Amino acid sequence: MENLGAIAVLLAFCLAVFAIVAGFVGGWKHNAFLAHAAGRAVYSVWFLITVAASVLVYGLITGDYRFAYVAQHSNRAMPLLYKFASWWGGQEGSLLFWSWLLSCYSTVVVFTNRRRHRSMMPYVIGVLMMTQCFFLIMNTFVASPFKMLAVGRTIQSVGDGNGLNPLLQYPAMAIHPPMLYLGYVGFVVPFAFAIGSLITRQPGDEWIHTTRRWALVTWLFQSTGILLGAGWAYAVLGWGGYWAWDPVENASFLPWLSATAFLHSVMMQEKKGMMKVWNMVLVSGTFFLCIFGTFLTRSGVVSSVHAFAQSSIGPWFVGFLAIMVAGTLYLILDRLDYLKTESRLEGVISRESSFMFNNLILVAACFSILWGTLFPVISEWATGEKISVGKPFFNRINIPIFLFLLFLTGVGPLFAWRRTSLDSLRRNFQWPLIAGLVLVAGLLAAGMRAPFALTAFGLCLFVAWTIVAEFYKGARAVSAKTGGNLLAGAYELTRRNQRRYGGYIVHMGIVVMFVGFAGSAFNMDSTVEVNKGDAFSLGHYQLRVMDLTSGDNDNYAWNRAAIDVNKDGTPLGLFYPERRFYKSGERQATSEVAIRRRLNEDLYLNFAGMSDDNQRAVIQAYVNPLVSWIWIGYYVLLLGTLACLVPSKVRLQYARTKVLGVKKKVYAPAEK
Amino acid sequence: MRPLKSSLLVLVLATVCLAQAPNPLSNPHVRRLGDQLMCLCGCGATITSCNMLGCSHSKPARERLLAMVNSGESDSAILAAFVQENGVEILAKPPAQGFNLLGYVVPFIGIALGLAFVWFVIKRFRKPLAVAGGPEIDDAAYASYQAQIEKDLEKLDR
Numbered sequence: 001m002e003n004l005g006a007i008a009v010l011l012a013f014c015l016a017v018f019a020i021v022a023g024f025v026g027g028w029k030h031n032a033f034l035a036h037a038a039g040r041a042v043y044s045v046w047f048l049i050t051v052a053a054s055v056l057v058y059g060l061i062t063g064d065y066r067f068a069y070v071a072q073h074s075n076r077a078m079p080l081l082y083k084f085a086s087w088w089g090g091q092e093g094s095l096l097f098w099s100w101l102l103s104c105y106s107t108v109v110v111f112t113n114r115r116r117h118r119s120m121m122p123y124v125i126g127v128l129m130m131t132q133c134f135f136l137i138m139n140t141f142v143a144s145p146f147k148m149l150a151v152g153r154t155i156q157s158v159g160d161g162n163g164l165n166p167l168l169q170y171p172a173m174a175i176h177p178p179m180l181y182l183g184y185v186g187f188v189v190p191f192a193f194a195i196g197s198l199i200t201r202q203p204g205d206e207w208i209h210t211t212r213r214w215a216l217v218t219w220l221f222q223s224t225g226i227l228l229g230a231g232w233a234y235a236v237l238g239w240g241g242y243w244a245w246d247p248v249e250n251a252s253f254l255p256w257l258s259a260t261a262f263l264h265s266v267m268m269q270e271k272k273g274m275m276k277v278w279n280m281v282l283v284s285g286t287f288f289l290c291i292f293g294t295f296l297t298r299s300g301v302v303s304s305v306h307a308f309a310q311s312s313i314g315p316w317f318v319g320f321l322a323i324m325v326a327g328t329l330y331l332i333l334d335r336l337d338y339l340k341t342e343s344r345l346e347g348v349i350s351r352e353s354s355f356m357f358n359n360l361i362l363v364a365a366c367f368s369i370l371w372g373t374l375f376p377v378i379s380e381w382a383t384g385e386k387i388s389v390g391k392p393f394f395n396r397i398n399i400p401i402f403l404f405l406l407f408l409t410g411v412g413p414l415f416a417w418r419r420t421s422l423d424s425l426r427r428n429f430q431w432p433l434i435a436g437l438v439l440v441a442g443l444l445a446a447g448m449r450a451p452f453a454l455t456a457f458g459l460c461l462f463v464a465w466t467i468v469a470e471f472y473k474g475a476r477a478v479s480a481k482t483g484g485n486l487l488a489g490a491y492e493l494t495r496r497n498q499r500r501y502g503g504y505i506v507h508m509g510i511v512v513m514f515v516g517f518a519g520s521a522f523n524m525d526s527t528v529e530v531n532k533g534d535a536f537s538l539g540h541y542q543l544r545v546m547d548l549t550s551g552d553n554d555n556y557a558w559n560r561a562a563i564d565v566n567k568d569g570t571p572l573g574l575f576y577p578e579r580r581f582y583k584s585g586e587r588q589a590t591s592e593v594a595i596r597r598r599l600n601e602d603l604y605l606n607f608a609g610m611s612d613d614n615q616r617a618v619i620q621a622y623v624n625p626l627v628s629w630i631w632i633g634y635y636v637l638l639l640g641t642l643a644c645l646v647p648s649k650v651r652l653q654y655a656r657t658k659v660l661g662v663k664k665k666v667y668a669p670a671e672k
Numbered sequence: 673m674r675p676l677k678s679s680l681l682v683l684v685l686a687t688v689c690l691a692q693a694p695n696p697l698s699n700p701h702v703r704r705l706g707d708q709l710m711c712l713c714g715c716g717a718t719i720t721s722c723n724m725l726g727c728s729h730s731k732p733a734r735e736r737l738l739a740m741v742n743s744g745e746s747d748s749a750i751l752a753a754f755v756q757e758n759g760v761e762i763l764a765k766p767p768a769q770g771f772n773l774l775g776y777v778v779p780f781i782g783i784a785l786g787l788a789f790v791w792f793v794i795k796r797f798r799k800p801l802a803v804a805g806g807p808e809i810d811d812a813a814y815a816s817y818q819a820q821i822e823k824d825l826e827k828l829d830r
Contacts, residue, residue: 239723246716274797345797353794360786368779375766375775383771388710390718390764397779527697527723608723620723 002066002155005055006146009096012048012103013136015041019129027122027199035122039110042125045132046103053100056093056145060086066157069093069145075163077554077583082164085174089164091298091313092145094177098294099135101178101185106132109189117210120196127192134320142313166556166582166590172232180225180252184290186218187259191287194280198331201338205269208279212266213645215283219263220641222256227634238591238606240525240622242630245394247302250373251293254366258286261362268355271417273342277332278359280339284328289366291321302373347419354412361405368397399452403459406514409507410463413470432469436462456518463511467504474501495649505640513633519601519626527608529616538621541603542566546574548617556580558592561607561617565596572596577607577619601625696734701741706734709754710764718764 019041026034056069061083065071073086073093088094106128113121139145149156167173190211197207229252230242243249262282268275296302299314332339345352372389379387414428440458448454471490478496479489494501526538535544547562559579565572575594582590589609596603604622611618696702697720706720711730715722719737722730733754740750754762766772809817 239717239721241721244716341797343797345794348794353790356790356793360783360790364779364783364786367782371778371782372775379766379772379775386759386761387766387772388761388764389766389775390710390716391721392707392718393765393775396765397776401779401783525697606723609726612726 001055001064002146002148005052006140006144008048008052008055009099009136009139009144009146012045012052012099013133013140015044015048016129016133016136019045020126020133023122023124023126023129027119027126030119035118035125038122038125038129039114042103042106042110042129045129046107049096049100049103049136052139052146053087053096056096057084057087060084063161064157065159065161066148066155067145068147068149071149071158071161073161073164075161078163078169081171081174082169085168085177086164088177088181089168090145092139092143092147094181095135095138095143096145097178097181098185099132099139101181102128102132102135102188105185105189109192113210117196117206119200120193120202120207123196123199124192127195128188130324131188131192134316138313138316142316163555163582166580167236169582169590170232170236172228172235176225176228176232178225179221179228183218183220183222183225184255184293186214186221187255187283187287187290189214189218190262190283194283195328195331198280198335198338201335205273205276208266208269212270215259215263215266216641216644219256219259220638222252222259223634223637223641226252226256227631231631234627235593235595236590238593238608238620240523240604240606240620240624241520242627245369245372245391247373248297250369251296254293254370255286255289257362257366257369258282258289261359261366262286264355264362265359268352272352274352275355275359276339276341277336280328280332282359282363284325284332288321288325291317291324295321296373302377349415349420349425351412351415351417351420354408354415358405358408358412361401361408365398365401365405368401369394372397402514403452403455406456406459406463406511409510410459410466413504413507414466428466428469432462432465435465450521453518453521456514460511460514460518464508467508467511470504471501494643498646498648499644502640502643502646505643506637507640509633509635509637509640511633512636513630516626516628516630516633519624519629522625523622525620525622527618527620529611529618531616536619536621539623540568541621541623542569543605543619543621545617545619552583554583556582559607559610559617561605561619563594563605563619565603572603575603575605577605579607579609597628599626599628602627696738699738699741702734702737705737705741705747705750706730708751708764709733709737709762712758712762 019038022034022038022041025031026036026038056067058064059067059070060074061080063070063074063076069090069092070086073090074083078086086093088097106125109128110121110125113124117124149158190207193207193211229249233244234240234242262279265275265279265282269279295314295317299312299317301314347353372394375389376387379385410432411429416424436458439461440454443454443457471493472486474493475486475489477489478484478492479486482489482492484492494505524539526536528534528536530536530545532545532548535542537543542565544564545561546564548559549562550557550559552558558581560576561578563575563577565575575596577594578592580590580592591606591608593607594605602622602624604624606620606622608618608620610616697706703720707718709719711717711719711722711724711727711733713722713724713727713729715724715727715730717723717730719730719733724730737750740753745753751763760766760772766775768776
């Protein structure tokens with residue numbers, strides 16, 4: 001049993017190497033037998049990694065403490081969910097989880113394309129298996145999860161394990177890493193198809209059509225993972241916030257930004273045959289950022305409070321990244337002739353140019369976050385002096401960039417393809433602009449003085465208005481034609497063009513999230529040391545400590561406060577913030593915060609611990625306005641993305657410019 | 673009985689006062705300064721936002737900030753004192769001077785270069801396609817193609 005996992009991973013590595021060779025040689029020599037064998041090898045790799053993963057998970061659940069990984073990351077007292085989550089709770093297990101997810105994706109790709117893309121698929125398999133091979137090298141030779149505890153040559157077992165990091169023992173955290181991994185690993189597929197397309201010198205954009213849904217689904221996983229992480233930080237870390245611009249948070253955000261840029265720019269290639277080189281750069285960049293994020297998280301290059309699995313695997317990632325970047329650059333430069341644009345821009349103010357600006361700002365945001373994350377390392381290298389780049393730096397640089405992006409979210413979709421007339425601009429933007437400005441004036445009159453929050457609220461209304469107006473105009477036209485009501489018209493409108501209107505819903509989700517982000521300008525907090533019966537207040541809230549209790553169970557000991565809360569004299573009931581001290585491992589403390597969530601604000605209570613003299617409880621109270629809108633915005637984004645994934649009722653075909661002949665008369669397009 | 677009641681009242685009041693002993697963070701000036709200084713315990717938060725109980729860095733730093741604010745020292749003098757003691761690392765934003773200026777300007781230089789590139793792309797790709805050497809087409813065919821183009825392009829906006 002103890003050798004089965006290690007042998008399965010080793011065999012999977014051998015088969016992955018075979019799949020690479022068979023894929024590339026089969027594709028190059030047009031050898032169908034080899035190409036077919038490469039596909040079969042992918043299935044075998046999946047089977048073997050599944051066996052290995054099953055051995056590890058079985059060990060974690062049954063408590064086989066002969067495995068060093070099990071002893072380090074599981075223990076008897078943990079609930080079953082967290083024993084299972086220990087699979088990705090440490091370095092070795094999470095790398096095996098990467099491998100397993102990648103093998104699942106590869107298997108699905110090979111199966112669903114078994115009768116398609118015959119010339120491209122062997123190379124796609126080759127690229128997928130190159131990545132698989134890299135992770136299997138990690139699993140086999142660098143960070144094996146199947147190392148045994150031994151004294152001399154005798155395998156030993158310990159009585160109980162250290163358990164999963166207590167901060168990770170939270171339901172959202174059990175699914176946050178898988179979601180992010182699904183998002184990270186998933187982008188290997190569009191990347192592999194892009195490389196396959198380059199190798200086979202495909203002039204078209206078949207790879208884009210094949211991978212659009214992959215890209216969208218993996219983007220959704222990334223979004224879900226990031227939001228779950230934010231939700232976890234908010235509910236578990238006890239500091240009253242959800243985003244701190246920590247290097248690990250940034251590492252998860254970078255590929256999301258480049259993937260978002262990619263999802264927009266592919267539309268240019270699909271509809272106009274433009275930005276082909278750029279799409280190659282973006283899809284490759286997103287994949288590289290996924291690998292780079294993992295490197296950043298694990299290598300310890302930058303210090304992070306979230307780095308749960310640091311080690312010396314960094315150089316391996318750098319090596320893999322260097323090989324892949326060099327290969328991709330060579331292929332793009334060598335195949336430039338096949339990536340020529342098929343159309344020309346007809347107007348500066350057009351949907352086409354708005355996509356370019358949108359891409360520019362998304363990539364700029366990605367670059368500025370990457371720059372800020374790495375700047376302490378660069379600065380120390382250049383000057384020898386350590387510096388810190390914290391939240392104030394990132395906010396100063398990124399808030400203006402993201403506000404401009406929000407502005408583009410509103411204006412971009414309203415520009416027409418080809419060109420937009422001034423009349424159309426005025427017609428589309430007059431009322432949203434007035435509404436946004438009136439809101440800003442109203443908020444100023446009400447005493448609000450935070451400039452970024454004011455701008456954000458104004459832009460949110462502006463963008464929301466443009467989106468609602470688009471739905472309204474379309475729904476009115478449809479309902480006039482079909483005789484239904486506006487709601488039925490909006491539904492029918494969306495069904496006819498799922499991607500366009502699903503995209504609008506996603507934009508609305510982003511707007512709703514920005515409302516939540518802007519609310520952070522008005523956060524309030526207070527830290528007090530209190531005894532039973534003591535009272536304190538924060539904003540409109542009056543809080544009284546009714547009881548302080550403590551206790552323990554198999555897994556942890558706890559201190560709990562019962563706090564009676566009133567808002568402007570109205571009783572809101574008792575809240576129970578708790579501090580837990582886990583018994584295993586390093587006896588780490590965690591917070592179980594009590595949150596009263598409302599649309600206008602959250603009241604957030606954290607039992608921070610006992611005072612220095614151990615006589616009083618330290619309670620941290622926060623009032624966080626509008627936070628709930630961030631989570632609501634996610635659900636809107638989820639709905640919009642799902643809408644984009646459903647095929648439209650009407651199959652849309654996009655015409656491409658093709659020169660059939662020349663006419664002496666100069667072509668003058670008809671006036672709109 | 674009265675002295676006992678008075679003593680109890682004093683005790684209760686003292687407890688309440690002790691419970692609400694001035695916390696440095698209840699001073700907005702301290703909070704503002706603390707937001708400009710990093711906690712160096714490794715938590716990645718500022719001195720104001722570090723919520724680690726009994727933190728070896730943020731707790732004494734807050735108390736020191738309160739003392740310096742109460743003694744009437746200027747913000748710049750307070751920050752300079754912290755930098756002198758802990759190095760530039762304590763600043764949440766690196767000072768915008770010398771090499772660190774690059775930290776602030778490079779993202780915006782990147783955006784400027786990107787804008788220039790987009791402008792170049794727009795200018796370049798607005799040029800008409802080179803179609804020399806193609807066969808000539810007659811008016812009827814031209815009109816039908818033009819109608820088809822308009823029809824197809826209309827679909828793009830649907």
